[in-house]
Amino acid sequence: MAGDSFLSDPSKKRKRSSKVTSTSKRSKGGRSTPVPSSTTPEYDEEISDVSDSDEEETRGQDEEGYNEDELSSDEEFADENAADKRRRLAKQYLENLKATELNEVEGHDFDAQDLDDDILSRRLQRDVAETKGYVYKFLGEKISHQFDDHIESISTRIGSKNLTSMTSHYPYLYTVSKDAELIKWDISGRKPQRIKHVKGGSKFFKLNTANVNANHHWEQINCVAASPDGKYVVTGGSDSRLIIWSSENLSCLKVLETRSAVNSIAFRRNSDQLFAACADLRIRTYSINQFTQLEILYGHQDDITDISALARETCVSVGSRDKTVMFWKIAEESRLTFRGGDSVEKKRKKKKTKPEEETVEEQEELPFHHEGSIEVVSMNDESHFVTGSDNGNIALWSLAKKKALFTERLAHGLQPRLLPQEASAETSLEIAGQQVPEPQPYSITAIHALPYSDIFVSGSFDGSVKIWRLDQEGLRSFKLIGEVSNLKGCVVKLDVVEVPDKKQIKVFVLLSKEHKFGRWLDKIPGGRNALVNFTFDI
Numbered sequence: 001m002a003g004d005s006f007l008s009d010p011s012k013k014r015k016r017s018s019k020v021t022s023t024s025k026r027s028k029g030g031r032s033t034p035v036p037s038s039t040t041p042e043y044d045e046e047i048s049d050v051s052d053s054d055e056e057e058t059r060g061q062d063e064e065g066y067n068e069d070e071l072s073s074d075e076e077f078a079d080e081n082a083a084d085k086r087r088r089l090a091k092q093y094l095e096n097l098k099a100t101e102l103n104e105v106e107g108h109d110f111d112a113q114d115l116d117d118d119i120l121s122r123r124l125q126r127d128v129a130e131t132k133g134y135v136y137k138f139l140g141e142k143i144s145h146q147f148d149d150h151i152e153s154i155s156t157r158i159g160s161k162n163l164t165s166m167t168s169h170y171p172y173l174y175t176v177s178k179d180a181e182l183i184k185w186d187i188s189g190r191k192p193q194r195i196k197h198v199k200g201g202s203k204f205f206k207l208n209t210a211n212v213n214a215n216h217h218w219e220q221i222n223c224v225a226a227s228p229d230g231k232y233v234v235t236g237g238s239d240s241r242l243i244i245w246s247s248e249n250l251s252c253l254k255v256l257e258t259r260s261a262v263n264s265i266a267f268r269r270n271s272d273q274l275f276a277a278c279a280d281l282r283i284r285t286y287s288i289n290q291f292t293q294l295e296i297l298y299g300h301q302d303d304i305t306d307i308s309a310l311a312r313e314t315c316v317s318v319g320s321r322d323k324t325v326m327f328w329k330i331a332e333e334s335r336l337t338f339r340g341g342d343s344v345e346k347k348r349k350k351k352k353t354k355p356e357e358e359t360v361e362e363q364e365e366l367p368f369h370h371e372g373s374i375e376v377v378s379m380n381d382e383s384h385f386v387t388g389s390d391n392g393n394i395a396l397w398s399l400a401k402k403k404a405l406f407t408e409r410l411a412h413g414l415q416p417r418l419l420p421q422e423a424s425a426e427t428s429l430e431i432a433g434q435q436v437p438e439p440q441p442y443s444i445t446a447i448h449a450l451p452y453s454d455i456f457v458s459g460s461f462d463g464s465v466k467i468w469r470l471d472q473e474g475l476r477s478f479k480l481i482g483e484v485s486n487l488k489g490c491v492v493k494l495d496v497v498e499v500p501d502k503k504q505i506k507v508f509v510l511l512s513k514e515h516k517f518g519r520w521l522d523k524i525p526g527g528r529n530a531l532v533n534f535t536f537d538i
Helices: 010-015 018-029 040-048 050-060 082-104 112-132 140-148 344-353 429-434
Strands: 154-157 163-169 172-177 181-186 193-199 221-226 232-237 241-246 252-257 262-267 273-278 282-287 292-298 306-308 314-318 324-329 334-339 374-379 384-389 394-398 401-408 446-449 455-459 465-470 478-484 490-499 504-512 530-537
Touching: 140 465, 140 478, 140 530, 163 490, 163 504, 172 221, 181 221, 181 232, 232 262, 241 262, 262 306, 273 306, 273 314, 314 374, 324 374, 324 384, 334 401, 374 446, 384 446, 446 490, 455 490, 465 504
Parallel strands: 163 221, 221 262, 306 374
Antiparallel strands: 154 530, 163 172, 172 181, 181 193, 221 232, 232 241, 241 252, 262 273, 273 282, 282 292, 306 314, 314 324, 324 334, 374 384, 384 394, 394 401, 446 455, 455 465, 465 478, 490 504, 504 530
């Protein structure tokens, strides 16, 4: 095999003469070789040069793009050591960064040297931070100053029946609803514009194997996600189906069946890998480009209601009433389990560990509510994530610690106390007043963190969306920097979109008349199905 001409280096083969090659091959066989005739060398030279002539003929068909330096590129760097190679690749990488940024600022006046320095420092910091998975977008201070002025919110009414989820891939946004409708929006302008929609129903109960484009959901759609390259849109529903759509015309490309309802899906950044959280306590991973399922992850003991992922081959999920958050390491085939379940005992332990100065009684002690379910989750960076619970808790977690780093209790406050006649059927107001239950907290129904930034937003059915900022020193806590109120409905999904050309971020809030998974909420006064957006300058 070592002497096989098909496995040898062509460049080395051209350097050798045909006589040496043929002699070496025959000598290895141990056979006596007759002396070649005078015509043999010429014939051998013609054969050995066939590949060369073919290559020249092929390259001759494309004379314009041909460069002789390409032939000797391997020979040029043949004597290069590892340090020289790293130096050469680094220079090439910096030149590519300059070329990319210069194309973006083309047509503007600038100092070339200052621009080069700014380009390299900014892009290198961003690339290194994203590669390592660190928070590097510190936008909280800029956004907090803008709450001094009036934040204009733009509301767009949607005729769908009870919205459930949305996703964005700028300049487009996609919404889904309980009546199995998928809508595509253009969000490049001030107000979202409806472009196209497709609607399912009971007539799609059976799969059409003859014509894949004719398929759709036949029950409510619970979740939607757009692929990082913008080519595909994936939806998951209560009909145990994942459907892959073309983002251009919303035509069905493939139907992937699961064993139970799909509650939440998330794409890995810059990849076609999809994570799907299902009601059968399993997480399924898919390759969307290949339309195939990769593997199944087990671990949760209750319904998986939300899932989040960033650039690495990891994801984080919440198991609702099992009160656990699981961080999945796909490549290592392992997981980390974080246990919630905030209780009075845990609260007392935290008070004992605090310094005496910090244990001063608060002016007004808020009532404590036990945590019964962890509902939503979103990743801040590759090692930090935030969760929202049914008792109004928002918790910040880190991979370095099994317990929550910081917990904000009653993040959206308490619901109004019921009137005696609303709480009891007693005719006596005195007796009815004794039966009025304690006010319950507003559960966290949606949470979203802008990837690799220090801000995240949360929503409930209290009519407001709150913006929080992580502490820059160690990312060990967070605080409220502002809120946008007067929102009519239950917040079922939040999304934050970066608009680099305008140096803005747009916050999109999806409102519904009821919770995405059921109808157990009381009727919300003035509730509507709408898409609300507001903008911050960064």
